[in-house]
Amino acid sequence: MLSRTADALYWMGRNTERAENNARVLNVQLIHMLEAKDRNVLDRDWKEVLEICASYSDYMEKYGRLETKTIVEYLTTSPLNMNAMKASMSIARDNARTTRDILPAELWEVLNEFHLDQPGPGEDGDAMMGTKDYLKTLMRTSMTAQGVIESSMSRGVPYTFIKVGKWLERAEKTARILNVICEKERSDKGDVPRNSYYYWLAALRFLNGYDAFIKENPPTMESGQVLDFLIKKETFPRSIAYCVSHVREAITDLEGGEVRHYSTRLFDLLETVEADIHETAIGDMEMEELMTFLDHFQRQCMNLSQVFMETYYLTPPVAVR
Amino acid sequence: MLKNYQTGMFFDEMMNSDATPKAHYDWFYKLVEKFSDQELSEKHETAQLSFLRQGITFTVYNHEGQTERTMPFDFIPIIIPEEEWGRIETGMKQRMKALNLFLEDLYHDQKILEEGIIPRELVENNPYYYHKQIGGVDIPLDNHIFLSGVDLIRDEHGQYRVLEDNLRNPSGMSYVFQNRYVMRQVYPELFFNHDIRTLEHQISELHDTVMSHAPQKCEGDPVAVLLTPGSYNSAYYDHMFLAQQMGIELVEGRDLLVQNDVVYMKTIRGLKRVDIIYRRIDDDFLDPDAFRPDSALGVQGLLQAYKKGNVAILNGIGNGVADDKAMYVYVPDMIRFYLGEEPIIPNVETYFLSDPERLDYVLEHMEELVIKNVGASGGYDMLIGPQSTEEEREDFREKVLENPRQYIAQPTIKLSRAPAYQKGRMYPCHVDLRVFVMNGKEMNVLPGGLSRVALKEGSLVVNSSQGGGGKDTWILRSGGERDA
Numbered sequence: 001m002l003s004r005t006a007d008a009l010y011w012m013g014r015n016t017e018r019a020e021n022n023a024r025v026l027n028v029q030l031i032h033m034l035e036a037k038d039r040n041v042l043d044r045d046w047k048e049v050l051e052i053c054a055s056y057s058d059y060m061e062k063y064g065r066l067e068t069k070t071i072v073e074y075l076t077t078s079p080l081n082m083n084a085m086k087a088s089m090s091i092a093r094d095n096a097r098t099t100r101d102i103l104p105a106e107l108w109e110v111l112n113e114f115h116l117d118q119p120g121p122g123e124d125g126d127a128m129m130g131t132k133d134y135l136k137t138l139m140r141t142s143m144t145a146q147g148v149i150e151s152s153m154s155r156g157v158p159y160t161f162i163k164v165g166k167w168l169e170r171a172e173k174t175a176r177i178l179n180v181i182c183e184k185e186r187s188d189k190g191d192v193p194r195n196s197y198y199y200w201l202a203a204l205r206f207l208n209g210y211d212a213f214i215k216e217n218p219p220t221m222e223s224g225q226v227l228d229f230l231i232k233k234e235t236f237p238r239s240i241a242y243c244v245s246h247v248r249e250a251i252t253d254l255e256g257g258e259v260r261h262y263s264t265r266l267f268d269l270l271e272t273v274e275a276d277i278h279e280t281a282i283g284d285m286e287m288e289e290l291m292t293f294l295d296h297f298q299r300q301c302m303n304l305s306q307v308f309m310e311t312y313y314l315t316p317p318v319a320v321r
Numbered sequence: 322m323l324k325n326y327q328t329g330m331f332f333d334e335m336m337n338s339d340a341t342p343k344a345h346y347d348w349f350y351k352l353v354e355k356f357s358d359q360e361l362s363e364k365h366e367t368a369q370l371s372f373l374r375q376g377i378t379f380t381v382y383n384h385e386g387q388t389e390r391t392m393p394f395d396f397i398p399i400i401i402p403e404e405e406w407g408r409i410e411t412g413m414k415q416r417m418k419a420l421n422l423f424l425e426d427l428y429h430d431q432k433i434l435e436e437g438i439i440p441r442e443l444v445e446n447n448p449y450y451y452h453k454q455i456g457g458v459d460i461p462l463d464n465h466i467f468l469s470g471v472d473l474i475r476d477e478h479g480q481y482r483v484l485e486d487n488l489r490n491p492s493g494m495s496y497v498f499q500n501r502y503v504m505r506q507v508y509p510e511l512f513f514n515h516d517i518r519t520l521e522h523q524i525s526e527l528h529d530t531v532m533s534h535a536p537q538k539c540e541g542d543p544v545a546v547l548l549t550p551g552s553y554n555s556a557y558y559d560h561m562f563l564a565q566q567m568g569i570e571l572v573e574g575r576d577l578l579v580q581n582d583v584v585y586m587k588t589i590r591g592l593k594r595v596d597i598i599y600r601r602i603d604d605d606f607l608d609p610d611a612f613r614p615d616s617a618l619g620v621q622g623l624l625q626a627y628k629k630g631n632v633a634i635l636n637g638i639g640n641g642v643a644d645d646k647a648m649y650v651y652v653p654d655m656i657r658f659y660l661g662e663e664p665i666i667p668n669v670e671t672y673f674l675s676d677p678e679r680l681d682y683v684l685e686h687m688e689e690l691v692i693k694n695v696g697a698s699g700g701y702d703m704l705i706g707p708q709s710t711e712e713e714r715e716d717f718r719e720k721v722l723e724n725p726r727q728y729i730a731q732p733t734i735k736l737s738r739a740p741a742y743q744k745g746r747m748y749p750c751h752v753d754l755r756v757f758v759m760n761g762k763e764m765n766v767l768p769g770g771l772s773r774v775a776l777k778e779g780s781l782v783v784n785s786s787q788g789g790g791g792k793d794t795w796i797l798r799s800g801g802e803r804d805a
Contacts, residue, residue: 101565
């Protein structure tokens with residue numbers, strides 16, 4: 001397969017996943033807003049949401065203050081935010097467009113339909129309802145796309161590149177969310193014990209893991225348990241362990257079970273990352289330690305993406321001359 | 322719906338002047354009569370949407386940037402009885418054979434110039450004549466024209482005439498397949514009782530045609546690719562569709578690399594050799610070393626690989642010299658010279674304005690003529706006399722006088738028309754037909770082709786960039802229709 005094609009598939013996977021994750025985070029936040037009464041809590045929550053879905057400092061540089069309507073627009077459709085959901089979906093569509101000769105027709109159609117059906121700015125009457133519909137449609141689109149991929153694509157090279165993109169994006173996002181939540185927990189350590197419960201509940205909801213978590217754990221939201229679940233739970237599809245082991249399996253298949261000279265670096269790194277996950281006793285860690293671990297881990301994830309791209313020449317080739 | 326339909330002074334594909342359908346449209350007419358107004362309008366909507374949803378679009382560039390547009394689809398097909406089609410088919414094969422011999426001759430022995438059949442300066446002044454680059458180069462099968470899209474029109478007597486030979490990068494073949502597909506989805510009833518030549522094996526024909534151009538040096542199974550300028554090109558859908566259907570890699574210039582005069586593509590496993598390139602990039606952008614140095618679409622060193630016989634390029638380089646509007650005039654002479662035959666499908670009568678007598682005549686009769694720039698295509702830089710204003714004619718007069726060699730004139734042909742259904746009513750629109758001819762080891766004409774229709778009432782321009790639409794084209798097997 002052409003490197004350019006592999007690159008497009010990889011980024012299609014990443015961008016749909018990114019848009020879906022961000023849409024879920026924003027959706028959860030909009031529901032929380034209805035519950036929170038304290039103005040200060042509300043503003044602080046926005047800071048975390050911005051940090052998870054884009055960049056808080058970038059936002060503040062552009063707008064200077066936290067204001068719900070502005071933030072929502074910034075995260076959904078603003079052309080000033082390169083990680084806005086609209087931008088991610090649009091990149092995914094463009095990627096599908098340039099690779100549609102090897103994709104199931106329905107996959108392209110699903111992404112194209114989202115693009116065509118998007119209301120233009122100011123077209124909807126009730127802004128909040130409009131946003132909720134938008135987020136819902138976006139999440140549905142991503143899930144439908146995922147369904148088409150799973151149900152109709154051969155488990156060959158194109159499939160692998162889409163999925164690896166998805167898993168790497170997911171792993172990175174999970175690490176990021178945990179990082180942001182830990183930071184928040186640390187910053188008001190001991191102030192209000194109820195907050196801790198609320199933060200870890202949010203983390204689970206951001207990652208669509210609440211239902212799965214309470215099936216096996218008490219609903220007390222102990223930070224150790226939540227972290228263990230979101231980092232190490234092999235059966236939960238958004239846990240870091242799940243994503244990394246699936247990346248490793250997919251690449252092993254891609255290489256026919258062999259480690260060749262060009263893939264040594266990639267396999268070594270995967271091994272290190274997996275060992276880090278399994279050998280760390282998360283429950284025993286102090287908050288500071290945990291933060292260091294998560295920081296390190298987030299860097300490892302980015303590193304993994306980089307090495308993966310280099311191994312398969314995915315860095316977009318420079319135009320001839 | 323067709324009760325008050327007026328054929329006027331034009332040849333109509335479907336209707337007689339007394340508002341009855343022609344024999345080969347009889348069944349179709351009866352079937353359409355059964356649709357209610359509402360059904361027609363709903364089906365029309367469904368068909369247009371289906372193109373949009375599938376992203377069968379072309380890109381239009383204008384002052385507001387770029388927009389993706391679908392080619393409007395009109396459900397009333399152009400039906401051609403098989404005997405009539407047989408004549409077109411033979412005529413197209415004859416024409417392509419002669420044009421290919423002409424190109425081979427022009428880039429080798431130049432007999433036709435030596436014998437004075439075609440003026441040498443007409444060839445040598447042609448900007449698409451690339452003798453310096455590819456003169457004397459032998460290519461697989463000696464075949465320059467792997468795929469052409471010949472535009473045919475019918476005059477007021479129903480006589481088919483060739484309007485243009487497109488020998489470089491004819492586009493639109495994907496629309497032929499998609500028009501048929503949508504037609505079958507949305508109007509299945511209309512296929513009852515009609516025995517239509519299928520398009521089913523045409524893609525594999527095209528694939529075989531591509532593969533038959535493997536260079537002699539190629540060992541093992543040849544690897545073919547389709548080279549596109551990229552997803553921003555207006556015909557990108559066409560490129561994507563053909564690559565996908567043939568199962569060949571769709572590549573851009575930046576995916577290819579020439580090393581030691583061999584072409585490779587950059588894959589996730591490193592470099593992979595390429596033997597055949599079906600390119601949809603114009604000659605002058607192909608290779609910055611040999612043509613335009615500012616081309617970012619092409620591949621450095623490609624021409625050298627081609628000359629060494631390491632890669633086949635389809636269509637051949639340098640075809641532009643044979644399909645411009647000036648050389649067009651000489652195609653009937655080429656048929657006589659190379660084949661010793663009379664042309665089966667005639668040209669449209671054409672005057673060179675470099676001839677002073679003709680020039681005077683044309684300038685006096687601008688209102689009756691069509692004047693075209695020999696180097697332009699897509700309906701640009703042309704004057705349609707009967708539809709022009711005094712001011713436009715004045716502008717054109719100046720342009721022509723400034724550079725008469727650059728222009729030709731043709732009588733305004735009363736282009737045939739066919740009914741079109743748009744915005745809830747049927748009205749007559751001008752049509753033409755692009756016929757696709759594939760040539761490799763054997764020659765094959767795609768049954769039917771792309772019928773283009775000028776949907777703006779009274780307009781003569783069928784190009785999709787200027788508001789033209791498409792119709793399905795049916796070759797109806799002998800007997801016209803089956804018994805119910």
